Amino acid sequence: MFRNQYDTDxxxxxxxxxxxxxxxxxxxxxxxxxxxxxxxxxxxVLAAVNxxxxxxxxxxxxxxxxxxxxxxxxxxxxxxxxxxxRFLRNECINHSFVYEAPLPISRxxxxxxxKAQVCTQRSWKRPYGVGLLVxxxxxxxxxxxxxxxxxxxxxxxxxxxxxxxQAAKTFLERRFQGYKDYTPEQxxxxxxxxxxxxxxxxxxxxxxxxxxxxxxxxxxxxxPFEMIGAARIQELIDSMxxxxxAPAEASSMQEEERGSEDAAAPMDI
Amino acid sequence: MDGFAKSxxxxxxxxxxxxxxxGGSQAAxxxxxxxxxxxxxxxGTSVIALKYKDGVIMACDTGASYGSTLRYKSVERIKAVGxxxxxxxxxxxxxxxxxxxxxxxxxxxxxxxxxxNSLGPKEIHNYLTRVMYNRRNKFDPLWxxxxxxxVKKGPKGxxxxxxxxxxxxxxxxENHVATGFGNHLAIPILRAEWHEDMTFEExxxxxxxxxxxxLYRDRSSINKFQIAKITTEGSTIYPPYSLKTYWGFTxxxxxxxxxxxxx
Numbered sequence: 001m002f003r004n005q006y007d008t009d010x011x012x013x014x015x016x017x018x019x020x021x022x023x024x025x026x027x028x029x030x031x032x033x034x035x036x037x038x039x040x041x042x043x044x045v046l047a048a049v050n051x052x053x054x055x056x057x058x059x060x061x062x063x064x065x066x067x068x069x070x071x072x073x074x075x076x077x078x079x080x081x082x083x084x085x086r087f088l089r090n091e092c093i094n095h096s097f098v099y100e101a102p103l104p105i106s107r108x109x110x111x112x113x114x115k116a117q118v119c120t121q122r123s124w125k126r127p128y129g130v131g132l133l134v135x136x137x138x139x140x141x142x143x144x145x146x147x148x149x150x151x152x153x154x155x156x157x158x159x160x161x162x163x164x165x166q167a168a169k170t171f172l173e174r175r176f177q178g179y180k181d182y183t184p185e186q187x188x189x190x191x192x193x194x195x196x197x198x199x200x201x202x203x204x205x206x207x208x209x210x211x212x213x214x215x216x217x218x219x220x221x222x223x224p225f226e227m228i229g230a231a232r233i234q235e236l237i238d239s240m241x242x243x244x245x246a247p248a249e250a251s252s253m254q255e256e257e258r259g260s261e262d263a264a265a266p267m268d269i
Numbered sequence: 270m271d272g273f274a275k276s277x278x279x280x281x282x283x284x285x286x287x288x289x290x291x292g293g294s295q296a297a298x299x300x301x302x303x304x305x306x307x308x309x310x311x312x313g314t315s316v317i318a319l320k321y322k323d324g325v326i327m328a329c330d331t332g333a334s335y336g337s338t339l340r341y342k343s344v345e346r347i348k349a350v351g352x353x354x355x356x357x358x359x360x361x362x363x364x365x366x367x368x369x370x371x372x373x374x375x376x377x378x379x380x381x382x383x384x385x386n387s388l389g390p391k392e393i394h395n396y397l398t399r400v401m402y403n404r405r406n407k408f409d410p411l412w413x414x415x416x417x418x419x420v421k422k423g424p425k426g427x428x429x430x431x432x433x434x435x436x437x438x439x440x441x442x443e444n445h446v447a448t449g450f451g452n453h454l455a456i457p458i459l460r461a462e463w464h465e466d467m468t469f470e471e472x473x474x475x476x477x478x479x480x481x482x483x484l485y486r487d488r489s490s491i492n493k494f495q496i497a498k499i500t501t502e503g504s505t506i507y508p509p510y511s512l513k514t515y516w517g518f519t520x521x522x523x524x525x526x527x528x529x530x531x532x
Contacts, residue, residue: 098396101392106385220424220426
């Protein structure tokens with residue numbers, strides 16, 4: 001309640017050392033619809049919930065390709081997000097032009113964070129009201145960064161932002177330890193499961209989520225950043241549901257298999 | 270190309286007739302509001318380089334000429350750049366020093382990002398291509414032919430890189446390159462005898478063969494060479510040394526034999 005005195009502009013500190021305008025901007029991120037990002041050593045996946053403004057309209061685009069090796073998913077003021085995506089695309093293209101090499105994803109995240117910081121230190125500006133999950137490739141593999149309106153950025157193995165993202169985060173916290181060695185398909189399935197957590201009851205289908213992946217194959221060639229087609233997403237969702245419905249059968253099947261392993265294998269006879 | 274920019278006959282640098290159309294004469298004729306680079310003054314001659322098993326080997330002599338005078342004899346024309354590359358230059362030496370300053374700034378800003386990424390030879394080559402081409406478009410070229418070699422760990426393992434860029438911005442990547450007279454004297458030898466995965470000793474022998482030919486036939490070369498190599502371990506520029514030459518050919522004895530005259 002007392003904070004209203006010091007929240008008029010971003011260049012005013014509160015006595016507790018807080019910039020309320022920046023914190024309000026982070027609230028805007030929490031209001032946006034959910035996005036999740038996960039990465040393994042070689043691949044990074046971004047997924048977002050598609051929320052149409054009304055029944056008559058199409059959904060807001062939240063996942064953008066920034067370069068062949070990088071993309072972003074955003075939550076919050078999508079107009080701010082669009083402008084920042086254009087900035088990121090520009091930086092990647094400029095670097096490619098001069099150096100004929102992809103801009104390392106860590107540098108991309110740093111440039112974005114520096115741009116966001118500027119808006120927290122000018123009295124005639126306001127912070128960007130959008131949080132971005134930046135996913136892409138580096139010399140050292142796949143990376144995922146989260147850029148806040150505050151100008152901070154963090155690297156993550158997996159993260160979720162937007163409304164009801166806590167449910168997704170809880171899901172990811174339980175499973176992220178193994179992500180380093182996940183296959184791309186496992187990553188996508190976990191991303192879909194995390195998105196499902198944020199839907200809370202609503203049925204997950206290919207029409208209410210977007211998934212994108214970028215990675216590097218074992219032979220070194222790049223699988224460029226691209227959205228996964230609706231048909232494939234639906235396939236994966238369906239296969240996940242089948243696996244869920246058959247846990248009882250699966251565990252009893254496993255016991256049978258273990259039983260037959262104890263008996264002599266055919267080739268030993 | 271740099272070889273041809275040298276003078277015909279005596280003393281300091283002269284404007285060669287019909288030389289490179291770098292817009293020089295037109296600018297001067299206009300009364301010279303701004304002078305543009307028209308011809309080089311202190312120049313280095315050929316640089317040769319080739320890829321071998323562990324990386325890239327580069328060599329050149331340590332001379333710098335002032336026109337037809339062999340003015341400076343201990344000039345280092347190959348330098349290390351960052352952790353992964355070496356660069357060699359022929360042509361105007363002061364322009365090479367300027368390029369080294371640009372690369373210093375690049376390496377410094379790379380270091381200041383402090384994020385574990387570093388510029389590899391491919392990035393440096395392309396950066397220099399942009400610089401050279403943009404200068405040429407302003408009719409104010411950096412009068413050099415540059416050779417950039419290096420090794421960097423890529424997604425497919427250690428990747429060797431060797432490329433060349435010259436004063437008009439022509440650039441390419443190859444297994445072996447040469448500048449100046451090296452294009453005419455060394456490249457044919459390299460084409461005949463280079464093969465994939467040469468050992469260091471084989472590479473040095475091949476390089477010395479080319480350097481010897483250049484020493485015999487390029488009048489602006491001197492008998493003092495430096496070899497440099499770049500591998501995953503880093504760059505090494507070896508101290509200068511000389512090659513043994515042989516002048517005892519029968520045709521060199523009594524050279525006026527077939528041309529009787531009063532001199």
